[in-house]
Amino acid sequence: AQKVTQAQTEISVVEKEDVTLDCVYETRDTTYYLFWYKQPPSGELVFLIRRNSFDEQNEISGRYSWNFQKSTSSFNFTITASQVVDSAVYFCALSGATDSWGKLQFGAGTQVVVTP
Amino acid sequence: DGGITQSPKYLFRKEGQNVTLSCEQNLNHDAMYWYRQDPGQGLRLIYYSQIVNDFQKGDIAEGYSVSREKKESFPLTVTSAQKNPTAFYLCASSIDSADGRSQYFGPGTRLLVL
Numbered sequence: 001a002q003k004v005t006q007a008q009t010e011i012s013v014v015e016k017e018d019v020t021l022d023c024v025y026e027t028r029d030t031t032y033y034l035f036w037y038k039q040p041p042s043g044e045l046v047f048l049i050r051r052n053s054f055d056e057q058n059e060i061s062g063r064y065s066w067n068f069q070k071s072t073s074s075f076n077f078t079i080t081a082s083q084v085v086d087s088a089v090y091f092c093a094l095s096g097a098t099d100s101w102g103k104l105q106f107g108a109g110t111q112v113v114v115t116p
Numbered sequence: 117d118g119g120i121t122q123s124p125k126y127l128f129r130k131e132g133q134n135v136t137l138s139c140e141q142n143l144n145h146d147a148m149y150w151y152r153q154d155p156g157q158g159l160r161l162i163y164y165s166q167i168v169n170d171f172q173k174g175d176i177a178e179g180y181s182v183s184r185e186k187k188e189s190f191p192l193t194v195t196s197a198q199k200n201p202t203a204f205y206l207c208a209s210s211i212d213s214a215d216g217r218s219q220y221f222g223p224g225t226r227l228l229v230l
Contacts, residue, residue, distance in 0.1 A: 009156075033216030043204060045159075045221035052216060091158060095216050102147060102213040103174075106158035 002027045004094050006107035013082050013114055021077045021110045023092030029053075031097040034068065034075045035104065039089040051075065082114045118143045120222035122207050127227045129194065129201060137192045137225045139207035145220075147213040148190040152176060153204040153224075162205075165190055166213040194227065202229050 003026040013019045025034065036048040049059065051068055059066045063080045079086050089111050093104040120141045129135045141148065147166050151159040161174030165184040179198025184190055190209075194201045206224045210217035 004158075035218065037221075043206075043224040043226075045206065045208075047218050047220060050216065050218050102210055102217045102219070103161060103164070104159075104219060106160075108156070108158045 002029075002032075002094055002096050002105045004092050004105050004107035006090075006092055006110050008110045009108075010111040010113065013112070015083060015114055015116050016081050019079050019082050019086075019112060019114075021079075021090050021092075021112070023075045023077065023107060025073050025075065025092070025094045027094060027096045029096035033095045035093040035095070036066065036075075036077050037091045037093065039091065039109070041088070045091070048077075079112070082112075084114050084116055087112060087114045120207060120209055120220060122205075122222040122225050124225060125223070127225055128230050129227060130230050132196045134193055134195050135227070137194070137205055137207075137227070139190045139192065139222060140188055141190075141207075141209045141222075142188060143209055143211075143220065144187070145209035145211050146187070147210045147217070148184070149208040149210075149219060150174075150180075150182065150190070150192045151206045151208065153206060159206060162192065164213070201227055203227060 005024045032053045034051045037045045039045050065078045067076045089109045091109045092107045123138045149164045150162040153159050160176050162180050163182045165171040181193045204226050207222045208219040210219045
């Protein structure tokens, strides 16, 4: 069975602080995909990144960066110099090759609160 | 603008009533999905459709039904058999259902029981 664990329920930071969101996954697949989505208060999920299991390079996109470590089954997400607009719930998700029709297994989400 | 639209934004259901949530996409995507989100929880898959005129049950299909008569549309009906329908419902689509396809989401419909 596939499982995604986001152990942090809520993280509160002051603007300009960095914040790291943890994501730990379990899968028996050798080929799988990991995702991060942002859900602002409006409710719509916004796609942030997709990473496949064969690509362990870290990625940076503006203030966002992702650290994928297969050895620890983790795909952590860091927001650098946080801003109030970063306040949202962030979901990590997993899709494995056995779910050949593209099913996403979501974690419970981490609420990020950024105060001025 | 390409995207996914869901309507209504808020929906109220009376006891014993069936209600239908609309989901339309103009992204020319083959695959479409319905998820349910309860407070403080992740998303759970209700139904998915890989192609027109085909759909399969997800993890929590009981009390729900869907149809896929057109590529653009994937309506979800919450039937009276669904005893706890109050939740946030999200529709998503992906270009197809191959491994690892990114899913794109609509703005959601919040269903409340009167």
